[in-house]
Amino acid sequence: MHYYAYELAHTVLSPLRVGVSGLRSILDMPFNPFAMTPYGRHLAAACEFFENVTRRYGKPDFGLKTTRVGGVEVDVHERIVAATPFCNLVHFKRDENALTGIRHDPKVLIVAPMSGHYATLLRGTVKAMLPDHEVYITDWSDARDIPLAMGRFDLDDFIDHIIQFTRVLGPDTHVMGVCQPTVAVLAAVAHMASIDDPCQPASMILMGGPIDTRRNPTAVNKLAESRSLAWFENNVISTVPLPHAGFMRPVYPGFxxxxxxxxxxxxxxxxxxxxxxxxxxxxxxxxxxxxxxxxxxxxxxxDLTAEFYLQTVKTVFQDHALPEGTMTHRGVRVDCSEIRDTALMTIEGERDDITGIGQTQAAHDLCSNIPEDLKVHYMQEGVGHYGVFNGTRWRTEIQPRIREFIRAVEYERGDLPNGRTARRMHHPAVAVSPV
Structure with a gap:
């Protein structure tokens, strides 16, 4: 019913929006003397304000047309290199003809959160990584636009997508999980390690994620624990109404x-x-x-599929299945101690009110068989959740550390057959905060 009420409200407001838009057009006419009066300016501001707070906001564009590589400005083109009904793997392809010399920049797969916002929320993340990396990102699809015939999509499917896309990119890929998908990234890498997958990532960078929400629980964590799964299913899950392509799909609505x-x-x-x-x-x-x-x-x-949302709430926030050692993927227990050859970096924000301090760092305890000098933890002072992956501190303090961490891993793996066995890092640039 929530979704139908939401759609009804937009329908009822549509005629009013048309009228307000017409009035604003009149007030914006350059030869309208009334528009220059204080009352006219207030009325025009009210019209624009009303339009802003009542309109639908569609999916934004990344809008990353150029970047600077080695001091040279080069064009950037978005290319879809793999696709499923639920996600596109997007490559930000830099114009090779404009690059100076042959470059072998590391491949970085950024796993964007599927928590209500589009992958474009990481525009600043991608922009900062582009000059020194071949950047790919998971561009998740809106569940309301996916026909019910395309099937379900749950946390297991999310993990499968990470594994599949890592294999598409091949060996020596560096996987970066931002916020919510850190749990899925860790589970995917653990699965690949358990089967000795030749495409195991060279490193994983986990940023502001709920690996263990029992550590310094936030208001979000406490809410998830205080309600039963049935409460979430009964109060926040709706079915997609017409005319959307995903009609009748159970979802957790984005609004x-x-x-x-x-x-x-x-x-x-x-x-x-x-x-x-x-x-x-x-x-x-x-x-x-x-x-x-x-x-x-x-x-x-x-919108998120209902099964993905509910499984995430139960697995991550209620059962704490990953740190408890009870999480499964396709019926097989996720064992992070299987990871041996993938370097690990975790990043947290001092003022993060979504993911408390220590929740992401918990990954180091779970990955007990990664050598200690393949592990790095960094806590950025003065930033909240959003500041971990966007903004000035991200560009000037966090991203440079990630760049040096990835370069150090690349350096240590460079002379090994197929890059299959990681060696310990002794690069001083990555020793920002050993665990």
């Missing part, structure tokens, strides 16, 4: 996830929109654009 995000910091979001109105009245275009750029991304949400 409900967004509501949860917004209410966690409701006062801040309300103040931001009050400031938007004031800046519209003043004509402060820079501030308005900055606000709109952020919220165009933040308010663009996607």
């Amino acid at each position: 409900m996830q967004l509501t949860g995000f917004m209410t966690m910091n409701l006062e801040r979001h309300m103040n931001a929109h009050v400031d938007l109105f004031k800046n519209l009245v003043k004509g402060d275009c820079d501030s308005v654009k900055q606000h709109q750029d952020f919220y165009d991304e933040y308010l663009a949400v996607m």
